Amino acid sequence: MEDDLISKKELLELTGISYGQLYRWKRKNLIPEEWFIKKSTFTGQETFFPKDRILDRVEKIKNMKGDVSLDDLADMLSPNLREIVLESEKLVERNIVSKTTLNFYTQRKGEVEKFAFGEMLYIYILDKMFESGKINFDEGEIILNLLEEKYPEFKGKGGELLFLRKLGISTCCLVSNVCDIHFESSMNLIERMNLSDLIEELKIKIA
Numbered sequence: 001m002e003d004d005l006i007s008k009k010e011l012l013e014l015t016g017i018s019y020g021q022l023y024r025w026k027r028k029n030l031i032p033e034e035w036f037i038k039k040s041t042f043t044g045q046e047t048f049f050p051k052d053r054i055l056d057r058v059e060k061i062k063n064m065k066g067d068v069s070l071d072d073l074a075d076m077l078s079p080n081l082r083e084i085v086l087e088s089e090k091l092v093e094r095n096i097v098s099k100t101t102l103n104f105y106t107q108r109k110g111e112v113e114k115f116a117f118g119e120m121l122y123i124y125i126l127d128k129m130f131e132s133g134k135i136n137f138d139e140g141e142i143i144l145n146l147l148e149e150k151y152p153e154f155k156g157k158g159g160e161l162l163f164l165r166k167l168g169i170s171t172c173c174l175v176s177n178v179c180d181i182h183f184e185s186s187m188n189l190i191e192r193m194n195l196s197d198l199i200e201e202l203k204i205k206i207a
Contacts, residue, residue, distance in 0.1 A: 004050060004051055004052070005037065005039075005048040005049065005050065005051055006048065006049055006051040006054065006055070007046055007047070007048050007049075008022070008046065008047040008048070008049070009046075011049060011054060011055075011058070014055070015055070015058045015059075015062075017058060017062075025061060025070075028070045028071070028073075028074050029074045029077075029078060030057070030061055030070065030073060030074050030077055031054070031057060032158075032196075035049050035050060035053065035054060035057075036049065037049065037050075053197075057077070060077070061073065061077075064076075068207075075203075076200065076203045076204060076207060077200050077203075078199075080155070080199075083117070084116075084117050084206065085114040085115060085116050085117075086114065086115055086120060086206060087113065087114055087115075088102060088106075088111075088112055088113060088114070088115060091115065091120065091123065094205070094206070096120070096124060096127075096202070096205050096206065097120075097123045097124055097126075097127040098127055098130070098131070100130065101123055101126055101127040101130055102123065104126065104130075104137060104140060105122075105123050105126070105144070108141060108144070117202075118151070118152075120202060120206070121147075121151075121198065121199060121202055122144060122147045122148065122151070124198060124201075124202050125143070125147065125161065125193060125198060126140050126143060126144060128193070128198075129143065129163070129191060129193075132191070134163070134190050134191050135163065135170075135190070135191075139163070139170045139172075142170060142171070142172060143161070143163065143172050146161075146172050146173070146174065147161075147174075150174050151174065151195075154174060154176060154195065157176050158176065158194070158195055158196035159174055159175060159176040159195045159196075160174070160175050160176075160192060160193060160194050160195060161173075161174055161191075161192070161193045161195060162174075162175060162181070162189065162191070162192050163189075163190045163191040163192075163193075164183070164187055164188060164189055164190060165187075165188050165190050166186055166187045166188065167186070170190075174195075
């Protein structure tokens with residue numbers, strides 16, 4: 001876990017941003033409060049961040065803030081779902097999901113003319129997992145059912161989707177605020193997806 005953290009001092013030096021910028025972005029909700037981790041060190045208490053996530057976030061903010069207002073950028077980067085709908089054919093035309101995954105969805109749910117953001121998120125997650133080759137269609141249906149039934153309880157909270165397999169039997173779950181999870185040795189963690197990251201990706205794709 002320690003290797004996954006970066007100190008505030010290291011972050012500022014590595015990215016070239018100022019202390020003021022960092023905390024202004026925090027106040028604008030561009031950087032989640034929970035990413036500011038207080039830890040005791042031999043020099044006193046210091047602030048650390050999840051290294052990969054904060055570096056990726058700072059890079060995105062630096063690249064996008066010239067074209068998008070900080071308020072719009074905060075909306076894009078938040079785990080809250082957007083109030084937006086998109087026609088089904090646009091999902092494929094804009095390479096948000098594949099035609100195969102859209103067909104998978106409509107075969108189970110019926111034809112859908114327009115998708116709300118939450119539905120787009122479910123299809124987007126399935127598309128990424130189908131594309132990786134880690135799940136088949138039966139397993140995709142298990143994941144879709146879980147998302148439809150349980151994800152509304154996670155709105156705005158982030159969380160992770162875990163997909164597991166043991167002795168050929170598949171299962172999945174949604175978890176919130178997870179740092180470390182340990183499974184017994186015969187359980188294989190096939191996929192672990194951060195929902196906040198996926199929402200952020202999808203918002204940027206449809207912006």
